[in-house]
Amino acid sequence: MKNKILIFSFLMFVIHQLNAQSKIDPATIKNKMQWFADGKLGIFIHAGIYSVNGIDESWSFYNKKISYADYMKQLNGFTLKNYDPSLWADIIKQSGANYCVITTKHHDGVAMFDTKMSDLSIVKSSPAKKDMIQPLFDELRKRDIKCGAYFSLLDWSHHDYPGFLKDSNKYKLADDYERWNKFRLFFQSQIKEISVKLNPDLWWFDGDWEHSAEQWESEKVRNIILANNPKAIINGRLQGYGDYETPEQNIPVSRPKYNWWELCMTINDNWGFQFADKNWKTPYEIITIFTDVISNGGNLLLDIGPKADGTIPDEQIHVLKELGAWNKRNGEAIFNTIAGIPQGHFYGPTTLSKDSTILYLFLQGNISGDISLKGVNNKIEEITVLGNEIKLNHKIVGKISWSSVPGIVFIDVPQNVQDEYVTVLKLKLDKPISLYRGKGGFE
Numbered sequence: 001m002k003n004k005i006l007i008f009s010f011l012m013f014v015i016h017q018l019n020a021q022s023k024i025d026p027a028t029i030k031n032k033m034q035w036f037a038d039g040k041l042g043i044f045i046h047a048g049i050y051s052v053n054g055i056d057e058s059w060s061f062y063n064k065k066i067s068y069a070d071y072m073k074q075l076n077g078f079t080l081k082n083y084d085p086s087l088w089a090d091i092i093k094q095s096g097a098n099y100c101v102i103t104t105k106h107h108d109g110v111a112m113f114d115t116k117m118s119d120l121s122i123v124k125s126s127p128a129k130k131d132m133i134q135p136l137f138d139e140l141r142k143r144d145i146k147c148g149a150y151f152s153l154l155d156w157s158h159h160d161y162p163g164f165l166k167d168s169n170k171y172k173l174a175d176d177y178e179r180w181n182k183f184r185l186f187f188q189s190q191i192k193e194i195s196v197k198l199n200p201d202l203w204w205f206d207g208d209w210e211h212s213a214e215q216w217e218s219e220k221v222r223n224i225i226l227a228n229n230p231k232a233i234i235n236g237r238l239q240g241y242g243d244y245e246t247p248e249q250n251i252p253v254s255r256p257k258y259n260w261w262e263l264c265m266t267i268n269d270n271w272g273f274q275f276a277d278k279n280w281k282t283p284y285e286i287i288t289i290f291t292d293v294i295s296n297g298g299n300l301l302l303d304i305g306p307k308a309d310g311t312i313p314d315e316q317i318h319v320l321k322e323l324g325a326w327n328k329r330n331g332e333a334i335f336n337t338i339a340g341i342p343q344g345h346f347y348g349p350t351t352l353s354k355d356s357t358i359l360y361l362f363l364q365g366n367i368s369g370d371i372s373l374k375g376v377n378n379k380i381e382e383i384t385v386l387g388n389e390i391k392l393n394h395k396i397v398g399k400i401s402w403s404s405v406p407g408i409v410f411i412d413v414p415q416n417v418q419d420e421y422v423t424v425l426k427l428k429l430d431k432p433i434s435l436y437r438g439k440g441g442f443e
């Protein structure tokens with residue numbers, strides 16, 4: 001019996017992996033992915049009625065921390081009375097982000113845009129009485145920032161959405177396909193509304209785990225979007241029909257093998273605004289994580305949670321401003337670059353210019369003194385510190401004249417050239433980088 005259970009679990013795992021595997025050929029999307037690959041930084045916004053009480057977005061009623069009725073009462077407190085989309089767009093621009101993704105509908109089913117498909121929207125059922133997405137997209141586009149729509153496929157409010165784990169009152173999909181068809185028509189119509197009205201540059205689906213690609217009709221959903229905007233980018237939470245991967249909160253240690261990926265991460269410990277959550281990540285921590293991510297070929301989607309009156313908390317603005325100032329000083333090493341050299345050559349993150357003739361080294365922890373770099377076959381023509389253009393000296397150690405194995409480069413980094421957060425060194429190479437990856441024998 002135990003064996004049977006094990007075999008069954010293994011088969012389920014294999015089926016899940018096969019389902020999750022991307023059905024999209026990377027060669028066919030390479031062109032449209034370019035702005036995303038170059039853009040590196042996005043701001044994620046979790047705006048929703050959960051900010052009224054300051055509780056978990058949707059999950060609070062799912063996990064029965066609050067009743068569904070009380071959760072929905074938050075609609076009455078969602079005023080947006082100080083919402084200033086042009087100020088939001090300014091703050092996002094200042095952070096250095098090139099794209100922004102906002103929740104158009106979370107798992108609670110409350111639409112943040114003007115939907116004709118239901119009354120459950122902040123336009124029809126909250127004192128805010130307005131669509132918050134359209135004006136933000138308009139302001140972002142004025143500032144050349146790409147616009148992304150987060151959309152939860154699953155909808156724990158819709159009466160035709162079938163039972164989910166903790167709610168046994170709802171019907172089972174297998175018992176009533178007609179109702180499921182009604183729900184499908186509903187959510188796909190909302191996707192059409194968003195497509196036509198807001199024309200997102202990027203779609204950020206979520207909640208695909210409750211159903212399969214066939215059940216969601218993922219391929220059809222993808223086609224609906226691409227029919228309206230063939231260049232739209234779709235994240236990987238569409239049961240295999242997305243363009244890129246989305247690890248969440250957890251930072252990969254080794255370089256992921258994906259073509260494109262994006263780490264989404266909260267600025268404190270929660271996606272939405274919560275009064276009690278004061279565990280803000282510092283600008284230094286965010287910058288360190290950001291450099292780690294881009295060094296491994298990914299993007300960072302940094303989440304903020306605005307308040308129910310439409311203001312962005314000061315602590316969040318502070319981090320975005322500091323991150324932006326650092327990006328300004330060091331942007332050359334970040335935007336429009338490619339992933340750096342593999343681990344082992346330098347103890348820290350790196351990036352490369354697109355032609356690989358410039359190597360950027362990110363110095364974490366305010367280090368100074370002699371830092372080392374090994375296994376680079378190139379001649380280094382010049383080393384400068386970004387932001388102040390100070391030139392640094394370097395020395396090659398352990399280069400044996402008759403061996404092709406490169407020596408170790410020691411770079412003298414004085415104390416007074418340090419960036420406030422993470423110092424970036426620019427190494428101009430004689431030609432595209434060539435790496436020695438051998439065992440150091442008589443080569």
Ligand code: GLC
Binds near residue numbers: 206207264271
């Ligand atoms: C998870 C959660 C959701 C959150 C999302 C952001 O999937 O369900 O609450 O919005 O992550 O990545």
